[in-house]
Amino acid sequence: MQQIDQKITAIINHFQLNNYAFSKRIGVTGTTIDSIVNGRPQPDGTRKKTKPGYDVLSAIIDQFNINPDYLFGKSDVMLKQDVAKIQTYSGVPQVVAVNQNDEENVVYVPVKARAGYLDGYGDSEYIETLPSFHMPHLTNGTYRCFEVQGNSMVRTFFDGDLVFGKFVEDLSDIKDGRVYIVVSKNDGIVLKRVINRIEERGKLILKSDNKDGNYPTYTIDAEDIMEVWYVTMFASKQMPEPIDVYDRLHELESKLIQLQEALKN
Numbered sequence: 001m002q003q004i005d006q007k008i009t010a011i012i013n014h015f016q017l018n019n020y021a022f023s024k025r026i027g028v029t030g031t032t033i034d035s036i037v038n039g040r041p042q043p044d045g046t047r048k049k050t051k052p053g054y055d056v057l058s059a060i061i062d063q064f065n066i067n068p069d070y071l072f073g074k075s076d077v078m079l080k081q082d083v084a085k086i087q088t089y090s091g092v093p094q095v096v097a098v099n100q101n102d103e104e105n106v107v108y109v110p111v112k113a114r115a116g117y118l119d120g121y122g123d124s125e126y127i128e129t130l131p132s133f134h135m136p137h138l139t140n141g142t143y144r145c146f147e148v149q150g151n152s153m154v155r156t157f158f159d160g161d162l163v164f165g166k167f168v169e170d171l172s173d174i175k176d177g178r179v180y181i182v183v184s185k186n187d188g189i190v191l192k193r194v195i196n197r198i199e200e201r202g203k204l205i206l207k208s209d210n211k212d213g214n215y216p217t218y219t220i221d222a223e224d225i226m227e228v229w230y231v232t233m234f235a236s237k238q239m240p241e242p243i244d245v246y247d248r249l250h251e252l253e254s255k256l257i258q259l260q261e262a263l264k265n
Contacts, residue, residue, distance in 0.1 A: 005049050007071050009037045026059035093142045093167045094122035097132040105132035108145040114189050142167040144229050146181050152208040152215040153191055161236040165229025171198045183227035184220055198222050
């Protein structure tokens, strides 16, 4: 990692200045800058570099519009204007679909449309290409229907199931242990059980219901989140497993034998 003197030298070179011209721009002497980037001569022939003080660093940041994190070793981006703007959660769905009666439709996002959705979720023309339908009992909010992909939530949801999510307006409203569809640029569209640590750590913890060891728990940063949908309903082709009648009979038979033995005694 570059030291602070190397960072300042890089800034001087970036603006094509010499030490003297640079020092005048920030209001210090040329000797001050020389001692920082080249060091002061010592009796033993070595040179000892001076650490820049707060006033010098503040002047460099203000005069040249430098990213403070660059000087302090937290970023490789030198200029403030080159720092990517942090995405903030919008709090409202960027696009909604309505029917002829001006009622909101549920937009359906099948698996094959997932890749396109990541780029087009805020594009009204793209959203219009997706199937949509009205569900009278899904009111008081905006809803999306997503097709489940994979087996990470098996035990609760299966590949091909349809989950209906209500748009979450504020990330702080996410409740621990509930299931959400989280849309982000890095991880795409995922269906997970969520632990909310936005206020404490600026993150969500995403967990899978499938416990076979292939789906580890992981975190996602708040600034990476594009949309969150709270799962309120689902449709599945998987029918619940029937009660095992034979196990029930065995249990009753065992109780009957125990009762007979008790009566004999």
